[in-house]
Amino acid sequence: MTEISLNEVFERIWALADALHLPELTQGTHHGTPSLKARSAFLGRLRDADTFAIHCPLEEKPLLMESAPNIYFETDHYKGWPYILIHLDTISDAELAHRIRLAWLAKAPTKLKKLVEPKA
Numbered sequence: 001m002t003e004i005s006l007n008e009v010f011e012r013i014w015a016l017a018d019a020l021h022l023p024e025l026t027q028g029t030h031h032g033t034p035s036l037k038a039r040s041a042f043l044g045r046l047r048d049a050d051t052f053a054i055h056c057p058l059e060e061k062p063l064l065m066e067s068a069p070n071i072y073f074e075t076d077h078y079k080g081w082p083y084i085l086i087h088l089d090t091i092s093d094a095e096l097a098h099r100i101r102l103a104w105l106a107k108a109p110t111k112l113k114k115l116v117e118p119k120a
Helices: 006-019 061-067 093-107
Strands: 025-030 033-038 041-048 051-055 083-087
Touching: 006 025, 006 033, 006 041, 006 093, 025 041, 033 093, 041 093, 051 093, 061 083
Parallel strands: none
Antiparallel strands: 025 033, 033 041, 041 051, 051 083
Protein backbone atom coordinates (compact mmCIF):
# COMPACT_ATOMS: atom_id res chain seq x y z
CA MET A 1 0.00 0.00 0.00
CA THR A 2 1.34 3.43 -0.97
CA GLU A 3 1.58 6.00 1.79
CA ILE A 4 -0.34 9.14 0.93
CA SER A 5 1.07 12.54 1.89
CA LEU A 6 -0.82 15.05 4.02
CA ASN A 7 -0.80 17.46 1.09
CA GLU A 8 -2.49 14.85 -1.12
CA VAL A 9 -5.15 14.25 1.53
CA PHE A 10 -5.63 18.00 1.91
CA GLU A 11 -6.28 18.34 -1.84
CA ARG A 12 -9.77 16.89 -1.30
CA ILE A 13 -10.50 19.32 1.54
CA TRP A 14 -9.20 22.30 -0.41
CA ALA A 15 -11.14 21.36 -3.56
CA LEU A 16 -14.38 21.25 -1.57
CA ALA A 17 -13.55 24.48 0.28
CA ASP A 18 -12.55 26.32 -2.88
CA ALA A 19 -15.76 25.26 -4.64
CA LEU A 20 -17.75 27.10 -1.93
CA HIS A 21 -16.38 30.44 -3.22
CA LEU A 22 -16.21 31.91 0.28
CA PRO A 23 -14.38 35.27 0.45
CA GLU A 24 -10.79 35.14 1.66
CA LEU A 25 -10.87 31.42 2.42
CA THR A 26 -7.21 30.43 2.27
CA GLN A 27 -4.85 27.56 2.84
CA GLY A 28 -2.20 27.75 5.52
CA THR A 29 -0.44 25.59 8.03
CA HIS A 30 -1.18 25.04 11.70
CA HIS A 31 1.06 22.90 13.92
CA GLY A 32 2.91 21.90 10.75
CA THR A 33 -0.11 20.51 8.92
CA PRO A 34 -2.28 21.97 6.13
CA SER A 35 -5.11 24.18 7.39
CA LEU A 36 -8.01 26.39 6.34
CA LYS A 37 -8.38 30.02 7.35
CA ALA A 38 -10.85 32.83 6.78
CA ARG A 39 -8.53 35.80 6.44
CA SER A 40 -6.42 35.09 9.54
CA ALA A 41 -9.09 33.20 11.51
CA PHE A 42 -8.29 29.51 11.95
CA LEU A 43 -11.07 27.18 10.74
CA GLY A 44 -9.52 23.74 10.85
CA ARG A 45 -6.49 21.62 10.11
CA LEU A 46 -5.50 18.21 8.91
CA ARG A 47 -4.53 16.39 12.10
CA ASP A 48 -3.17 13.35 10.27
CA ALA A 49 -3.87 11.54 6.99
CA ASP A 50 -7.20 10.22 8.33
CA THR A 51 -8.46 13.08 10.51
CA PHE A 52 -9.54 16.68 10.03
CA ALA A 53 -10.13 18.95 13.04
CA ILE A 54 -12.64 21.71 12.30
CA HIS A 55 -14.38 24.46 14.23
CA CYS A 56 -17.69 23.36 15.72
CA PRO A 57 -19.72 25.11 18.43
CA LEU A 58 -19.42 23.30 21.75
CA GLU A 59 -23.18 22.79 21.98
CA GLU A 60 -23.22 20.93 18.62
CA LYS A 61 -20.43 18.48 19.34
CA PRO A 62 -22.38 15.96 21.45
CA LEU A 63 -25.21 15.79 18.93
CA LEU A 64 -22.85 15.23 16.00
CA MET A 65 -20.87 12.56 17.84
CA GLU A 66 -24.04 10.78 18.94
CA SER A 67 -25.81 10.95 15.57
CA ALA A 68 -22.80 9.99 13.44
CA PRO A 69 -20.08 8.39 15.61
CA ASN A 70 -18.53 6.82 12.52
CA ILE A 71 -17.76 10.36 11.25
CA TYR A 72 -17.41 12.67 14.27
CA PHE A 73 -15.37 12.16 17.44
CA GLU A 74 -13.06 13.90 19.87
CA THR A 75 -10.01 13.04 21.90
CA ASP A 76 -9.22 14.32 25.38
CA HIS A 77 -7.13 17.09 23.77
CA TYR A 78 -10.25 18.55 22.08
CA LYS A 79 -12.67 18.27 25.03
CA GLY A 80 -13.90 21.70 26.03
CA TRP A 81 -12.70 23.30 22.79
CA PRO A 82 -14.93 24.31 19.87
CA TYR A 83 -13.36 21.84 17.43
CA ILE A 84 -14.53 18.41 16.37
CA LEU A 85 -12.57 15.62 14.70
CA ILE A 86 -13.74 14.08 11.44
CA HIS A 87 -12.89 10.65 10.06
CA LEU A 88 -12.12 11.62 6.45
CA ASP A 89 -12.72 8.11 5.11
CA THR A 90 -16.36 8.09 6.24
CA ILE A 91 -17.58 11.65 5.62
CA SER A 92 -19.21 12.47 2.29
CA ASP A 93 -17.99 15.39 0.21
CA ALA A 94 -21.34 17.14 0.71
CA GLU A 95 -21.17 16.83 4.51
CA LEU A 96 -17.53 17.92 4.63
CA ALA A 97 -18.29 20.96 2.46
CA HIS A 98 -21.21 21.78 4.77
CA ARG A 99 -18.94 21.64 7.85
CA ILE A 100 -16.37 23.87 6.11
CA ARG A 101 -19.06 26.43 5.26
CA LEU A 102 -20.39 26.41 8.83
CA ALA A 103 -16.88 26.88 10.23
CA TRP A 104 -16.30 29.78 7.84
CA LEU A 105 -19.60 31.41 8.87
CA ALA A 106 -18.70 31.03 12.55
CA LYS A 107 -15.14 32.33 12.31
CA ALA A 108 -14.98 34.78 9.40
CA PRO A 109 -14.86 38.49 10.21
CA THR A 110 -18.24 40.27 9.96
CA LYS A 111 -17.16 42.24 6.88
CA LEU A 112 -16.51 39.01 5.01
CA LYS A 113 -19.79 37.42 6.13
CA LYS A 114 -21.67 40.41 4.69
CA LEU A 115 -20.27 39.50 1.26
CA VAL A 116 -22.05 36.14 1.32
CA GLU A 117 -25.77 36.20 0.72
CA PRO A 118 -27.72 34.01 3.13
CA LYS A 119 -28.93 30.77 1.62
CA ALA A 120 -32.69 30.26 1.80
